[in-house]
Amino acid sequence: MDLIQLGQRAKQASFALATTTTATKNTALAVMADELEKQSKTILEANAIDIQAARDAGMSEALLDRLLLNEDRLKAIANDVRNVITLNDPIGSELDSRVLENGLSLSRRRVPLGVVGVIYEARPNVTIDIASLCLKTGNASILRGGRETFHSNMALVKVIQTALEQTGLPIASVQYIEKPDRELVSQLLKLDEYVDMIIPRGGAGLHKMCKENSTIPVIIGGFGISHVFVDESADIERSVAVVENSKVQRPSACNSLDTLLVHKAVAETFLSKLAASLKDKVEFVAHDSALPYLTHASKVRAAVEGDFDTEWLAFVLGVKVVDDVEGAIQHMRDHNASHSDAIMTNDLNNAERFINTAGSAAVYVNASTRFTDGAQFGLGAEVAVSTQKLHARGPMGLEELTSYKWVGKGNYLPRP
């Protein structure tokens, strides 16, 4: 089957999904969760093939762990699907209803986007994640996973399609691009006649490729340099705790801290305490301005060109001393802050200044950058974390997988 057929089938399925009741969509999700558990043997066997191949190819233990499925993880994935059942279905709800002076009753009604294309890397849980969130919001999806997860994904897609079939929904509601050709990704990005949104879930390279080649709107996100600025008036002890949380809780996450900016007036006090606290855990990459205060840190090196444009995703922390909040903002602008940034301060003006001028999707005052997350934000689910400004910004939940249409009602009403 070529990609145009795939697109046409997805579009047709999306017409059916758009008017499927919440009850039916939830039934399909319940069957999907049950089948994930029932068919665990088949799924784990398929995953074992991927794991073996990846091990043979020399994949690192960390990446192998991302790829690995086991009974517990499968159970957790099934429960994530059950959690999606409990979430409110946004489709059909109306916003901003009003009766206009011209006599028209007008509102905006939430509708599915239509067809969502998702290109992702080696994590098999994403397959179920995206499929269930798209299904709940009445969107058809076209999935394209990483080569390394091929067998796992094939087994998971079979479970999904079994659930669709058992519930009487079109199988093409969730389709998977099976062939490995990279050319197919380029083709997918041009299917604007059938696909309404592209979500790349992967590194900056994948996003760049999508942005440059897609004729379909792309959700850019999931990466970016995160900053914490410790202002002169900050509570030092407690700021150390927040900075530590931002950096070490899970360094591989996109919301973990990359660059620490410290007001010159507190640089000495703050950095000595921080160095003492983080000790052997973190390597400091220090700007000239910060180096003098980090002499006692066990792992420290001088920053070089590009360090402050690096998303570390590791136990590494860039550090720079700045004159004030303006200096912090200027640094953040120079290094394209767009994801999650925080200020530690007790000064109301500086807090507001930081909130209003930081170019980030999420801005914090006296809180960890690690909060940027659909679950933490209470969205119940997360499709992606957008760092762009159109459509959705920050963690995207179910509502961000919808569009709206204007609904106008009259009594045979011509425009005046």
Next chain:
Amino acid sequence: MDLIQLGQRAKQASFALATTTTATKNTALAVMADELEKQSKTILEANAIDIQAARDAGMSEALLDRLLLNEDRLKAIANDVRNVITLNDPIGSELDSRVLENGLSLSRRRVPLGVVGVIYEARPNVTIDIASLCLKTGNASILRGGRETFHSNMALVKVIQTALEQTGLPIASVQYIEKPDRELVSQLLKLDEYVDMIIPRGGAGLHKMCKENSTIPVIIGGFGISHVFVDESADIERSVAVVENSKVQRPSACNSLDTLLVHKAVAETFLSKLAASLKDKVEFVAHDSALPYLTHASKVRAAVEGDFDTEWLAFVLGVKVVDDVEGAIQHMRDHNASHSDAIMTNDLNNAERFINTAGSAAVYVNASTRFTDGAQFGLGAEVAVSTQKLHARGPMGLEELTSYKWVGKGNYLPRP
């Protein structure tokens, strides 16, 4: 000045605009309105040069009329700017404020998009329109008007920049790409480092070019086939009035009716009354199914391939008889209905069916397609009419020129 410099200057200006108070933005708009009237002589002289050149080049009277400025029109444009002053500034307002279980106070705060690029055709009022709406929402704008309006636009941009200067706002808040090279448009579309949104205001060709070449999100819209379906249960007399309004009030508008679909059970009654009512005003382009009922119309021809994919923008109306609401929906899907569509019916099920399955940005029950308009919708202003599903759909007002950022506040709060 090359385009990268233009982009950099716009970005810098956008930083200042993002924190400019509503009062200052309104002052700039007031000065702009006053200057438009004060400098009317200079503007009209510049416009006269454009008009003369266009006339010499053989431009049609209709297009010349679109290009023409006079005292009255300039006064109207100035008053449109004064109207923008009265609109609510959306920037800074907060949505969905809540305190989460994890202790974080979270809200979404409306912020400007940043820099908006607008590419438009030969209507000088668009220059002032876009500049004032972008300014009100704290966005910097980069404008690129049609070659035919060059002198008029230069005079108008000078007025805008005078107003910016007098108010102490950066002149680069509104910039105009002066050189005629088409290559510059392609360059603008790649300036994703500095520009956040592209709004093309022109025909399908311009939109296609932007969609295919832009690495910046593009707002597609402003054109599309509009349909009215007259159901079996419709009030015939009153439906004739609404169809007539949809078609003849302003055929050059993108929300005017292109294709009329009539339920077979009322085809004879309805079409004979419509033909009698529209008589010499409209040419009917009839599908085989409708031809027998239109024999008495004075201007009628048989439809050929492509007619139902044509946005007429003229006193021409495609007509087809269908079996029922499903037949109407199928026709609309086959012909990419995406703008404004209406059903005339007294049947509640058919009304809901039509609302939920029509792929249009605006769907009407017993009302004219002509309502799709920012002013009619009470938005106070209209930047564009989007037919895409991401970010904004249908008429876009001030809010649609904004993004939001998540603002989280804690008391030195680490993520649990």
